[in-house]
Amino acid sequence: MPATLTGYEARSCLGDAEETFRGLCAGRSGAGRLGARFLPDEVGVTSSYEIRDDSPGLAHVHRAAALLGQVVAGAAARAALDAKQLRVVAIVGTGLRELAAAERWHLDGSPFSATELHFGDVVRDALPGVAEVLTVSNACSASGYALALAQDLLDADEADAVVVAGTDSLTLSLLAVMGRGSAQPSEAVRPFDRDRRGVLLGEGAAAVVLEARPSTRPGAEPALGVLHSVGLSCDAHHETAPHAPGIAAAMQAAYDAAGVTPADVGLVVAHGTGTALNDPLEAATLADAYQSRSVPVTAIKGGTGHTSGAAALMSVIVAAQAMRSGAVPPITGLRDAIDEAQGLDLVTGAPRACDATLAQVDAFGFGGVNAVALVGAAT
Template sequence: MHIVVTGMGIVSPIGIGVEKFWENAVDGVNGIASIQSFDAAKQRSRIAGEISDFDPATFLTAKQIEQTDRFTQLALHAANQAMTDAGSLESYEPRRLAVCLGSGMGGFSTFEYSAARKLQSKSIPPFSVPRIMTNSAGAWIATRYGLKGVNLTCSTACSSGANAIGMALDLLRSGKADAVVTGGAEACVLPLTMSGFEALFALSTGFNNDPAHASRPFAKGRDGFVMGEGAGILILEREEAAQQRGAKIYAELAGYGCACDATHIVAPDMGGQVAAMQAALDDAGLTPDKVDYINAHATSTPIGDVIETKAIKQLFGERAPEIPISATKSMIGHSIGASAAIGSIAAIMTLQTGTIHPTINLLEADPECDLDYTPNTAVQKYVRTVLCNAFGFGGNNASLIYTTR
């Protein structure tokens, strides 16, 4: 059984819509800037990958905007793109149409706003709870399109989007759904949320006056990740059914692997990452020599990029230096639960175009990061199989395999 991608949608700091996103990704456009959505003067990290041209009023009513958190609004916009791209799903029974989304934090903008008002003895919005719920994005997508099948939300920190896509794959393989709207959404450019990551020394704080060079995966002198926001949505269905309804097929989702480190709540572990990548390959029925490109997790943290490099070397051995790798986060920052969904779209577009987008800001690599990270300039290469990584807090590691059809 082959499970294929027939629709895609994206909202990102370097473009809304797959075409614009991909054009800017290939050109190495930088989406990191000083924070504009709130006064960040008191933050240690005052930069982020924000989506400055996003206006929910273009597709939602005033009442719907009042009832939804920003992360849900981002998810709805990306889902609308993906559903339009996929074409009519009317050939499927509504009870066979599923939703499976990932989000690490859910409606935290509503949480922060409501908590602040409560502490000031002010009233909070009546829809605070349904806006905050991590499953609200999936619920709104289902309601908007009449999708009455399984509706799941996966929250495994930074691997949420990847695990949600993997869960969608399992739903289709097991026969519990005929088509699935899947991916991830996140909106964490927020004062309290960012302060929490600052307390863990996870965010970049040394490039506040030079935001364009702050997100620098694998580079010497990197000092943490840059917070980002966004949403990526895929439509998955069985190949035979997609062909019968004349859908465009972008790629096959051939494999999914996940593994828990069970070692530390926030520190990455090479063994867990290797296990997730190997599990994805096993699930796809492929050997490591078949991988042509890796879309890396690559957050730009001092330890994380080194561990991922070592994991790739462990799994791929002598061939590791030959595999082109790139870090989408170098341009858009780390969108937590949405990152693997956005990375998946980049991986699929690599299959479609034969172009590998660059890892920007890689002028001098960390000596411990000595693989081919496609520095600064896109390259052309015939690619048939890609590996997309997502590793999150809680020791949650997930990998996805996409192939050409």
């Protein structure tokens, strides 16, 4: 059944949820020189989409948890959510958990406990009274999967509200993996661009409150939107390479669950990683689904970087903001579209007027772990 997004918050290199959306609409890129926490010569990466260390409350270690606590508290406040009065469950999607803290323990013996790989303590501090905290760790679609699990819990009447979140921070080991996967370091993510050089990591967290019906609680802000469905697939085609049938299966599952067709979708927020394999394959799959229909397609990673476990939920929030504000952000960094995307209505240069009432949000992870959400405008 459809569920209502009654509260939300995000943190990216561009700022909070509203600042991130305004930055994307302005075509801003949060890419910059890799911070002093990492040595470019060691990791083979010179740039990133970092949240700078002077940000309030953000430490060098346990950054994923710190970001998560901020967005969970912010989303709950917007929804006027009291977890001591309602049955509230939290589900956190993450690609890396607190890997940076584990790396620091290995390098210099900084205190570290395996329990920190699960985010129970920080969520309970941010949301006192929460009944249960679940952590889902499955690559770049993690918060999309968390959103699907949340909808299942509401459908089964196992919770009155579910706080769905995603979080990740930069880590030494993943930066090194990215650095060794490209002959020439990328300086920015350029989704669907002919001269793209690959993905760059971004730090960030996002959270929404999902409820079976709109909130009537005093002090609650107006709903952000409606979650109609999440289509999932796990094709296990390859360790890293995406697979068109798996992506198409997740898209079709979302349409079927919502009882819609691609003809009902008025906006697409693509996964758009700026990589050699993802962009052509995603573009071709979208073109096949939408045929000759002119559906605006945008992507946010040129502005925010790839926020890993937070990426799906970050895009969901942006999709809902676009429908609420009537403006679709352009794709930052896109100048010359690849051949496979020529049939798509890519939003470039400036924001596009938006009258969509249903948006598709793509999130694809390593191992063919795919999540496609269909988000409706708030009513």
